[in-house]
Amino acid sequence: CNGAWGGAPTAGHLAAIAAIAEQRLPYDYYWIDAGWYGTSTKPCRNVFEGEWGITGDWRVNPHYHPGGLKPISQAAHAAGMKFLLWIEPERARQGTPVTLEHPEWFLHRTSAAPRPNEDVLLDLGHPKAWQWAVDTVSSLITENGIDGYREDFNVDPSPFWRQADREGRKGMVEMRFVEGLYAFWDELRRRHPHLLIDNCASGGRRLELEMLGRSVALWRSDYNCFPGADPDGTQLHTLGLHLWLPQNAISPPPATADDYQVRSCYSAGFVLSLRKFGIDGGTEGVPWESFRRWLGEARRLRPLFAGDFYPLTPATAEPTAWLAYQLLVPATGDGAVVAFRRPASPQAAATFQLRDLPDGTYALEDVDTGATWQAAGADLRTAGLSLSMPEPRSSRIVFFRRSRS
Secondary structure, three states, X not given: OEEEOOOOOHHHHHHHHHHHHHXXXXXXXXXXXXXXXXXXXXXXXXXXXXXXXXXXXXXXOOOOOOOOXXXXXXXXXXXXXXXXXXXOOOEEEEOEHHHHHOHHHEEOOOOXXXXXXXXXXXXXXXXXXXXXXXXXXXXXXXXXXXXXXXXXXXXXXXXHHHHHOOOOOOOHHHHHHHHHHHHHHHHHHHHOOOOEEEEOHHHHOOOOHHHHXXXXXXXXXXXXXXXXXXXXXXXXXXXXXXXXXXXXXXXXXXXXOOHHHHHOOOOOOOOOOHHHHOOOOOOOOOOHHXXXXXXXHHHHHHHHHHOEEEEOOOOOOOOOOEEEEXXXXXXXXXXXXXEEEOOOOOOOEEEEOOOOOOOOEEEEEEOOOOOEEEEEXXXXXXXXXXXXXXXXXXXXXXXXXXXXX
């Protein structure tokens, strides 16, 4: 995905899409995140600016997008990409039109009347509120050519549910809300069978089985929203999360990227955003060759994440350590090893015994050195795969493929 900010004007998105097409970057989705809705006229350049948090009014903002979002989705489709849009239908700010027209649809944190601009929670257990959510989002999907629906949820619902509970019926508001949420997504998929649903919730806060059966997580942690996010932490997320949730994605944080930082984010999905370089309106300074290489590596790794996942090192945040993992598709014997030498590691080389390789001869390719060689599966399992990284804060990717003869 290329992630773009919704508060950027239409012209900036069209310029970015044109650059993606011109540079032949192999993106699957053009993703517009928060900030595209409402009536604000203030600058809204990123997640740290503007009034994007005033949710509840899901009309396209005429100041940022006077022609609506359809010109952007049409341009994305013409460039060979699908279109994904961020929406947060459950959280609203008191004072937006729907909260004034139908106050009975919303839950409050306390028994007091909500103050202007205070968060309120749409009660998905209320049949009419549920119907409004379905019809509103479904209309946005139809009118704007949406292929992927990204649902965020930036509020703790527990106080709202507890406040609405009646004596002797504790937990029922929560139960009906959650049932309504599942039914909401099911109805969207019934109306729009092509639809991909992206489950965010402040980054990874709704990763439970019923949600995962209906969605993917393209933003597994808000940790990566911040410029100071440590790629070593992102590596740990990968090592832990892939043991039970292979379908996830994340992006390098908004700072100048290098191989170490970007490769720390490889997963079954991958978000590499032009706006990370501040170009929602211009493309000066974008490292196009690096983008092509990173996207190529990510696409090559992607099918391997659908196979088996093996941590080859302990899960540690220690900056003196190495971190490595192995991907393997057992039916074909195809796989890869991704390894990182941390910034303070004194160790320049390491050997990893590969796990569960079927017998046979394997062709290996080191994408960093260009070296290719062959090895027996038994040798890779016992003697192991040796990697050398002379410099700290380095990374390596080695692909392997079992001989088909």
